[in-house]
Amino acid sequence: MAALSQFFSHLYTLTIIFFTILLLELVILVRSLASNFNTSSASDPPPLSTAHFLDLVEENIPASRFSHNTTTGSRIEPTECAVCLSMVEEGEEIRNLKCNHMFHKVCLDTWLQQDWATCPLCRTVVVPEEIVMKYRQRRNHHHHHQDQYDGSDEELIFLLSAIHGNNLHRLL
Template sequence: MAGLSQIWAHIYTTTLVFFSILFLELVILVRAAAGSIHGCKNRPITTTQYLKLVEEKNPACRYKTGLRMESLECAVCLSKYEEEDEIRKLKKCNHTFHKDCLDTWLQQDWATCPLCRSMVLPEEVVVNYWRHQNYQEFDGSDEELIFLLSALHGNYIRRFL
């Protein structure tokens, strides 16, 4: 009799796992379909695409001693500009920074000038970038599957694994 109840417990667990996996696959399918319906405008953008947009809006150039600039040092790293340093001047507010310093700032902040906080990129671009940074998707690995199943069904499944 104990053997029969153990068989039923295994069948129940297998069925539970099967339907959990089926549910997860349906969720992934629906999310993918919803993303394609909303179109490209609301899709998350990668860091590479984000930095490319920054470059298009505010192209970088090389620092030359003869350039007329209001500041001779980068407000992010506080070091002076040296000959041939790559710098980026923001078009909206005319503040200048080292290219790498500003790019790092823009990736960590909400795409604003470090000095005056004016927007460097349109808000929708920034939101889509942060959506990509915070986007977590199930990639199908065994470890994630076990974690998701244990989260769905508690410790019950662990007794049989």
Template sequence: MGFPGEYPEVHVPNIFIYILSFIAFLRSIAILFISILDTYFSSASSPESQLHRPTLSEILIREFLPVVSFSDLDGDSPPAAVGCALCLNDFAGEEEIRCMANCRHIFHRTCVDGWINRDQKTCPLCRTHFVPYHKMEDYNQRVCIASQSQE
């Protein structure tokens, strides 16, 4: 038993190897062409298809969280943090920020808007609801009315 001392030789005609190489070359050209077309058509598509359509919930949350300039914050109660917890950059004088109504955390407007666009309804830092507690009933009513009108 064991391994045989000799193996039979297999002869593959050269033409067969050339044909396989040519097919592999054509395949790589086709993949390159398809990726170029995909890139072209995805960048040339209409801007409306690339825009994020906000839900009613996102619109209402943004309404409850107004945008202010960092320099406009009250000097009496300075924020606990000097930087945005989402992007980790420090706040500068005229940057637009959103101050959470319930927990008073502050974030850059673009950072927290990206969070809201992902259908998040709580503070990214402490998970407190964005909507102020005293306006929660109004928020729920407006969402309910809008969902009924869409049906």
């Protein structure tokens, strides 16, 4: 008889856990839908993907290959990329900014992807701010969704144990 009572007790606890998980999933879904509804409007331009952002950077600051020799035949002094602090070598892809600062293409692209629209050295604007703002929208939208509950078991066990006490740990 005690075994039957314990079985129904466990069954009751598992039923409560199931319905709690179901309720949590519904709350997460409703919050997600409400968040998407409130943050997007028909007048907002769509956020930029990373690939599209880098295409726009390429349009504004075309990359080229580094060469120690100029067209006049005089030799350029060794140059260091101020982002990675490595020497720029012959044939590497670079970006020359209007402020006359030069960087490895990959280094400057990484800098610009961190929401910086300026030269890493002198802070001259190198990409129009509206491009960076559109890209920032995508990053903020993506980051916002990462902050929500991701369905990890540890968080769920902690939440349910707080709701249902220590009986849950004995079941699991």
